Amino acid sequence: MAAVxxxxxxxRTADPADTADAARVAAFDASVAADDRIEPxxxxxxxxxxxxxxxxxQHAHSxxxxxxxxxxxxxxxxxxxxxxxLMAKVQDEAGHGLYLYSAAETLGTSRExxxxxxxxxxxxxxxxxxxxxxxxxxxxxxxxxxxxxAITNQVPLCRCSYGPYARAMVRICKEESFHQRxxxxxxxTLSRGTPEQHEMAQDAVNRWWWPSLMMFGPPDDASAHSAQxxxxxxxxxxxxxxxxxxxxxxVPQAEALGLALPDPGLRWNEERGQxxxxxxxxxxxxxxxxxxxxxxxxxxxxxxxxxEEGAWVRDAAAAYAAKHPARGSAQHTQPGEAxx
Amino acid sequence: xxAALALGDDALVLSHRLGEWAGHAPVLEEEVALANxxxxxxxQARVLLSLVGDEDxxxxxxxxxxxxxxxxxxxxxxxxxHTIARQLYFSVHQHLLYSELAAGQSQFTDLAAKAVxxxxxxxxHAEHWVLRLGDGTAESHERLQAGLDALWRFTGEMFQPVxxxxxxxxxxxxxxxxxxxxxxxxATLSVPDGPRSGAWAAGAGRxxxxxEPFGRMIAEMQHLHRSHPGASW
Numbered sequence: 001m002a003a004v005x006x007x008x009x010x011x012r013t014a015d016p017a018d019t020a021d022a023a024r025v026a027a028f029d030a031s032v033a034a035d036d037r038i039e040p041x042x043x044x045x046x047x048x049x050x051x052x053x054x055x056x057x058q059h060a061h062s063x064x065x066x067x068x069x070x071x072x073x074x075x076x077x078x079x080x081x082x083x084x085x086l087m088a089k090v091q092d093e094a095g096h097g098l099y100l101y102s103a104a105e106t107l108g109t110s111r112e113x114x115x116x117x118x119x120x121x122x123x124x125x126x127x128x129x130x131x132x133x134x135x136x137x138x139x140x141x142x143x144x145x146x147x148x149x150a151i152t153n154q155v156p157l158c159r160c161s162y163g164p165y166a167r168a169m170v171r172i173c174k175e176e177s178f179h180q181r182x183x184x185x186x187x188x189t190l191s192r193g194t195p196e197q198h199e200m201a202q203d204a205v206n207r208w209w210w211p212s213l214m215m216f217g218p219p220d221d222a223s224a225h226s227a228q229x230x231x232x233x234x235x236x237x238x239x240x241x242x243x244x245x246x247x248x249x250x251v252p253q254a255e256a257l258g259l260a261l262p263d264p265g266l267r268w269n270e271e272r273g274q275x276x277x278x279x280x281x282x283x284x285x286x287x288x289x290x291x292x293x294x295x296x297x298x299x300x301x302x303x304x305x306x307x308e309e310g311a312w313v314r315d316a317a318a319a320y321a322a323k324h325p326a327r328g329s330a331q332h333t334q335p336g337e338a339x340x
Numbered sequence: 341x342x343a344a345l346a347l348g349d350d351a352l353v354l355s356h357r358l359g360e361w362a363g364h365a366p367v368l369e370e371e372v373a374l375a376n377x378x379x380x381x382x383x384q385a386r387v388l389l390s391l392v393g394d395e396d397x398x399x400x401x402x403x404x405x406x407x408x409x410x411x412x413x414x415x416x417x418x419x420x421x422h423t424i425a426r427q428l429y430f431s432v433h434q435h436l437l438y439s440e441l442a443a444g445q446s447q448f449t450d451l452a453a454k455a456v457x458x459x460x461x462x463x464x465h466a467e468h469w470v471l472r473l474g475d476g477t478a479e480s481h482e483r484l485q486a487g488l489d490a491l492w493r494f495t496g497e498m499f500q501p502v503x504x505x506x507x508x509x510x511x512x513x514x515x516x517x518x519x520x521x522x523x524x525x526x527a528t529l530s531v532p533d534g535p536r537s538g539a540w541a542a543g544a545g546r547x548x549x550x551x552e553p554f555g556r557m558i559a560e561m562q563h564l565h566r567s568h569p570g571a572s573w
């Protein structure tokens with residue numbers, strides 16, 4: 001980004017009438033209006049670039065931090081089949097993080113820079129991952145509700161105006177849908193299992209329902225970035241619209257699961273053709289965002305430790321690559337590439 | 341002892357150890373790679389254990405003394421170099437063993453023919469990290485040498501004959517040592533020269549004699565399953 005934007009800034013300041021800039025803005029606006037994709041080499045407003053970097057970084061960080069609550073159960077998964085499914089899912093999440101950091105890098109930032117900001121607490125990740133996984137059923141609730149909410153949020157992003165982000169989301173959404181079905185099936189098995197298993201499933205849904213609704217962000221009248229993101233077609237629907245859509249999808253699914261949603265205010269509204277639902281505890285949401293949720297400290301500490309304890313490994317790989325530039329064989333079989 | 345149980349337990353236990361890395365790897369690519377290897381091994385374990393009985397009963401309801409895995413694979417992860425040393429020793433062994441099984445005629449032929457492709461990747465992954473760490477920085481060199489040294493004493497057990505496997509174990513030992521020596525020396529490291537599997541360790545894992553960390557590992561692994569007798573998951 002540095003080279004490109006410096007060049008653009010130089011051109012802009014060199015043009016006292018700013019006509020070139022105005023022309024670029026007009027061309028950009030026309031592209032967005034025509035639903036064309038903006039690509040990395042295209043000119044874009046700095047605020048658009050910054051907004052995308054913020055959102056994509058937060059999305060990538062969420063995949064990486066989101067590995068933790070589920071990885072918490074890998075070593076305790078109650079059957080080998082479930083263990084394999086869970087390992088594959090956590091692996092997919094690391095892969096999603098990689099896609100998203102790569103997509104963000106097309107905007108001129110780097111994975112290292114973004115991770116540094118995450119570790120320093122200067123960029124966020126989804127509030128949902130600050131809740132603990134206390135039982136095996138939480139793995140199912142995360143699949144059904146958390147991945148379900150993520151999909152509701154992310155499917156419209158497949159039509160996002162920024163090409164690399166939209167393309168990453170197409171790949172990610174396919175895998176997320178798969179995870180969501182697996183989570184649903186896990187809960188269904190528990191719900192139809194022993195009384196203890198049913199109770200475990202109900203307890204997990206009770207704890208994950210409201211935090212999942214918070215994943216759609218603050219209400220529309222309090223959402224700082226929404227209007228501009230929608231104008232730029234980064235977002236296609238408002239937070240409240242997506243939240244409503246999610247509730248309407250979940251209600252019949254909960255019935256099919258034989259599990260109750262923990263909201264006495266939840267009922268079908270014939271006039272609206274949608275469900276009414278109770279008030280979200282926005283104070284809790286704000287507290288979690290501020291770092292005061294149940295696991296904020298633990299999540300960030302584990303991430304920082306993994307990064308710091310891995311520094312010597314990354315240094316070794318870099319030193320080896322510098323010593324053996326011609327051989328390159330190790331480079332060509334980077335494990336991530338071989339398995340992607 | 342059932343050969344399927346021995347090979348299945350090796351894969352099951354090492355898969356579990358690698359699963360402990362999830363969320364702790366030094367770089368995202370290794371989150372993917374270690375989970376991938378763990379999944380391959382778990383897949384192998386499920387096929388092998390199913391040859392013996394119910395995979396979940398075998399994994400979750402046996403006591404420590406009934407597991408037949410090598411002591412090598414139950415060793416705690418340690419740092420990344422320690423994990424890579426364990427991967428090197430085991431994946432080279434498994435690659436050579438499965439190559440032979442795939443070429444022969446036994447109940448393991450089909451399984452080995454499929455698994456050997458996965459294991460070739462595991463071996464490649466381990467060998468490349470041995471090169472990077474051994475010939476990387478002074479610190480990585482030292483850490484990997486420490487890992488290779490610490491785990492060396494568990495390597496003799498890999499060549500104890502397993503009943504039901506038609507393998508020339510002495511030849512396997514020779515091929516393994518040649519392969520290990522080659523990559524360790526290319527990585528500017530030394531092949532350890534201490535004792536390998538002395539009187540206590542020789543064949544111990546295969547007889548259900550394990551090291552202390554293993555009991556805690558399976559306590560964690562089995563806890564939930566054992567808490568709900570008869571439940572389906």
